Amino acid sequence: MTSISRRRFAVGIAAAGPVALLASALFAGPAAAQVTITVNGSGGGLAQTITRIYEEPFTKETGIKVRATAPVSLPKLKAMVESGNVEWDMTELGGSDVIEATKHGWLQPVDWKVVDPDGKLPDIAKRPNAMVTSSFSTVLAYRTDKFPAGKGPKNWADFWNVKAFPGPRALQNSPVGNLEFALLADGVAPDKLYPLDVERAFKKLDQIKDKVTVWWTTGAQHVQLLVDGEVVMTSVWNGRITPLRREGRPVAITYGGGSLQLSYWGIPKGAKHPKEAMLYMRTRLDPEKGERFVSEVPYPGFVPGLIERLKPEVARDLPIHPDNVAMQFRFDPEWWASQRAPLTERWNAWLLQ
Amino acid sequence: MSRRRSFQLALLLGPAVALVGLLFLFPLFGVMKQSLFSPGFTLESFAKLVNSPVAAIVMRRTFVLALTVTALCCVLGYPLAYFLATMSKRWRAFFLYLILLPFWISVLIRTYTWMVLLGREGLVNNALMGLGITDGPVQMLFTGFAVHLAMVQILLPIVILTCFASMVEIDPQLVRAARTLGATPFKAFARVFFPMSIGGAAAGAIICFILSLGFYVTPALLGGRRNIMLANLIDFEVHQTLNWSFASALALVLLAATLVLLGLFRLVAPERRLHG
Numbered sequence: 001m002t003s004i005s006r007r008r009f010a011v012g013i014a015a016a017g018p019v020a021l022l023a024s025a026l027f028a029g030p031a032a033a034q035v036t037i038t039v040n041g042s043g044g045g046l047a048q049t050i051t052r053i054y055e056e057p058f059t060k061e062t063g064i065k066v067r068a069t070a071p072v073s074l075p076k077l078k079a080m081v082e083s084g085n086v087e088w089d090m091t092e093l094g095g096s097d098v099i100e101a102t103k104h105g106w107l108q109p110v111d112w113k114v115v116d117p118d119g120k121l122p123d124i125a126k127r128p129n130a131m132v133t134s135s136f137s138t139v140l141a142y143r144t145d146k147f148p149a150g151k152g153p154k155n156w157a158d159f160w161n162v163k164a165f166p167g168p169r170a171l172q173n174s175p176v177g178n179l180e181f182a183l184l185a186d187g188v189a190p191d192k193l194y195p196l197d198v199e200r201a202f203k204k205l206d207q208i209k210d211k212v213t214v215w216w217t218t219g220a221q222h223v224q225l226l227v228d229g230e231v232v233m234t235s236v237w238n239g240r241i242t243p244l245r246r247e248g249r250p251v252a253i254t255y256g257g258g259s260l261q262l263s264y265w266g267i268p269k270g271a272k273h274p275k276e277a278m279l280y281m282r283t284r285l286d287p288e289k290g291e292r293f294v295s296e297v298p299y300p301g302f303v304p305g306l307i308e309r310l311k312p313e314v315a316r317d318l319p320i321h322p323d324n325v326a327m328q329f330r331f332d333p334e335w336w337a338s339q340r341a342p343l344t345e346r347w348n349a350w351l352l353q
Numbered sequence: 354m355s356r357r358r359s360f361q362l363a364l365l366l367g368p369a370v371a372l373v374g375l376l377f378l379f380p381l382f383g384v385m386k387q388s389l390f391s392p393g394f395t396l397e398s399f400a401k402l403v404n405s406p407v408a409a410i411v412m413r414r415t416f417v418l419a420l421t422v423t424a425l426c427c428v429l430g431y432p433l434a435y436f437l438a439t440m441s442k443r444w445r446a447f448f449l450y451l452i453l454l455p456f457w458i459s460v461l462i463r464t465y466t467w468m469v470l471l472g473r474e475g476l477v478n479n480a481l482m483g484l485g486i487t488d489g490p491v492q493m494l495f496t497g498f499a500v501h502l503a504m505v506q507i508l509l510p511i512v513i514l515t516c517f518a519s520m521v522e523i524d525p526q527l528v529r530a531a532r533t534l535g536a537t538p539f540k541a542f543a544r545v546f547f548p549m550s551i552g553g554a555a556a557g558a559i560i561c562f563i564l565s566l567g568f569y570v571t572p573a574l575l576g577g578r579r580n581i582m583l584a585n586l587i588d589f590e591v592h593q594t595l596n597w598s599f600a601s602a603l604a605l606v607l608l609a610a611t612l613v614l615l616g617l618f619r620l621v622a623p624e625r626r627l628h629g
Contacts, residue, residue: 075592100595168473168492173578174593213495215578229474230494344594348407348586351578352414 036065037273037280040091043070044220045243046297053293058283064276074100077268081106086270090277093264095333096176096340098130103337107266114278116285125302130264133284134299137319137328138177139258141241142233143226145250153233155256156185160204162211167232169208170225173215175347176336177235177259178205180329184257190329198343202350215351226251238319239299258328260319263299294318381608388601398602408586408603415583416610418497418572419565422504426512426561429505431554434516438523449517456510464571467503468494471575499575507571508564512557519553520546555621563614566607583607 039055041047047068055066072092080086093101101107107129112119115131125132140159142152146167153165159181171178179196182204188197214231216222219240225231227249241253265281267274283289290303291310298318300306307315315321319328388398402408433452437445455463470476473490481487493499523546531541569584581589583603590600 073592075595075597078595209578213492213577228472230472341594341596345405345407348589349410352407352410352581 035063035273035276036067037089037276038067038069038087039277039280040069040072040076040088042072042092042219043068046239046299049293049296053289053296054280054283057289058280062276062279064279066280072097077101077106078104081269084270086268086272088268089271089273090265090267090281092133093130093266095262095264095331096336098127098264098266099333099337100340101266102127102129106269108269108271108274110267110281111278114275115282120285120304122302122304124262127264130266131281131284132262132302133265134263134301135260135320136263136299137238137255137258137260137324138172138235138331139238139253139255139328140233141222141226141236141251141253143229143250144252146232152252152254154254156181157187159233160185160208162208165233168213168230169211170214170216170222170231170234171208171212172222172235173217173351175343176340177331179343180259180331181235181257182208184329190257193329194332194335196335196339198339198346202346205350239297242298242317255319255324255327258319258324259331260325260328261331261333384601384604388598388605391598395598398596398598401599402602402606405599411581411583411586412606414579414581415566418500418504418580418582419562419568422501422508422565423558423562425501425505426509427554427558430509430512430557431516431550434513434520435550437513437517438520439525452510452513455506460507461570463507464503464574467499467506467575471499471502494575495577497576497580500572500580503571503575504565504568508561511564512554512561515557515560516550516554519556520550523549552621556618559614559618559621563611566610 041050047070051066051068055068059065069088072094074093074097077088077091077093080088098107109129110126110131112126116126121131140153140156144152147153147165153159153161158165159169171181179198179201180193182201183193183197184190186200186204188200214221214225214234216225216234219237222234222236223240223244225234226236227244236253238253238255238258241251244251265284267277271277284301285303287303287305287309290301290306294300294306294310295314298314300318300320307320310318316323318324389395391397437448437452440448468475471493472478473492473494475494477493478487478490481491482489527549528541528545531545532538536544566582567584568582569588572580572582573585573588583606587600587603587607590596590603
C-alpha cells in the first residue's frame, strides 16, 4: 500500500464513521462480532477489488464479516427463495433481473431510512427493493493490431461491414442487446429504438450470422476470444477490457452504440441478515471508496459527489461520462422483461438454422 | 439363499443403495415432478417437447452426432483393439498404458487442449501456414469438425478397452485351427474371430453412444452455433429462460433414451461379463 492510498484509507475510515456508530447502536454486545453476511456478486478479479475497498474496512468498523460468493444467477435466487433455504443476504442483479425478481416476489424491500438516511442518492439509483451499485455498458471491442492505426471499427454499422473490417466476430448468445445493435447498424436512431422492431432486427442479424464464429456466454469468454485472436471484434462488458489495456494488450473499445445498463443490489426474501446487509449496502454511498473503486474498475454507481473527485483521464473512460453517454443508448429493461422469454425462444431457433 | 447370506448381502449393499437412493433417485423424482407440475398437474412441457422446433432440431442433431462419433470410434477402435490383443504381453502393457494415459486426464482439460491446438493462432494453423500449405488460418475451432475430433479422442479408449476385453478371451488356438483346416487369414478372421468379438464391440459401441448423448462441455466449448446438444439446451433452459419444467422434460428424454440403450446393452453384452 502506498502512502497516498494509506492516507485515503484513513479518510475512508473516517467517512465510514456514521455507519460504525449506527452499527454499534444496533448490535451492541459481543454477539455482533459473530455475524457473517453472504454477498453474491460476479466474482473474478472484480471480487478482490471489492474485498479490499469495501468488505475489509466494513468488517473492521462493524465486526460483521462478509463472505463473497459468485456468480450472479437469477435461477439460483429463484431456487433459494422457493425452497426457503436462502444462502445469500444480498445479491447483485441486472436491470431485467430486478424486474423479473420483483414480479415473482423474490426480493424484500430496502429500508432507505437505513441505507440513505440523508436522501443523497438520486432517484434513478433507487427502486423499492434494489439499489444501483454500478453502471456498465455492453460495447464493441476490437483488436487494434488487426486494423491500420486509428482505423478500427467505431460503431455497429462497422461491425456489420465485413468488407471494410474483415475477420471473424463474436456476439453474446442472447437476443438481449444484439437486437438493438442490429437496429443501430441498420440506421435506427438510438433514441428511437424502443419498442424494438424485432423483424427488422432479425433480418439485419441474418446478414452477419455466418461471420460470427462464436456466440459467447460469459465475460471471461469474450476476453479470451480477443486475447487469443479467435475474433477481431466482439461485444464486451466495458470493464473487462480495462485490465487488458493495462497489461498492454492490443485491444480497444468504442462507446459508439454501447448499451448503457445498471447493476443492482437486492436482498432476497427470507435472507437471514437483512439489517446487516443494508448496513453494508450503505458503504456504497461513500464517495472516497467509490473513487478508489472506479479508478481500478470502470463501473461507477450514482455515488453523490463521486464524479467531482475523479481524475479527468479516469472519468473519460467511464460509461457515464457525458461524452460517452452521448454515443450510447439507454438499455430498456422494462421492454425486455415482457419480451425476453418468447424472443429467447426465437433466438435459439434462429441460431440453429 | 440362506437367511444369513441375505443378511450379509443387505449389509454389503446397504450403503450403496442408500447413497444412490438419496443422491440420485430422490433428486430424479424431483426432476420428474418438476416436469409435470407447474404448480398444478400439466402436460404443457411435454407438449412443448413435441411442438418446439428447437427441441426437435436439437434432439435430432444430438442423436446424429452421437451416432457418427460412435461409428468413428468403432472403425478406429476395433482394429486397434485387435492389434493389442494379438501382440506380445510386454508391448501390450506399453500400448495399453499409452491408451489409458489420456483417459485419466479430465475431459475439461482435454477439451481446452483442443482449443489451444485448433485455434486460429493455434499450433495446427501456425504449422499449416508455416509450411505454406494454407495462406490464412483455417477455421477449425467452433465447428462441427472440432466437436467430432475431440469427442472421438475422449471416447476412443472406452471402445478400445471394451473390444480388447472380449478379444483377449478368444482362444487363439481357434483361429490357428481354422488356418490349419485351410481357411485363408481373412476367412479365419471373418468366420472365427470376428463373430466371437462382435459382442464386445457392440457393448463398447452402446457405452460410447450413451456417453456421447450426454456430452455437454465439449460441444459448448468447441462447437459453433449449430452444435447444440440436448445437455446444452437443458442448461440454456435452466439458466437463460428459467423454464425448469421444460428443462426437466428434456432431461427425461435423455434418461429414457439411456434406459432403452441400457436394455439393448443387456441383450448384446455377453452374459459372463455382466456377472463377473
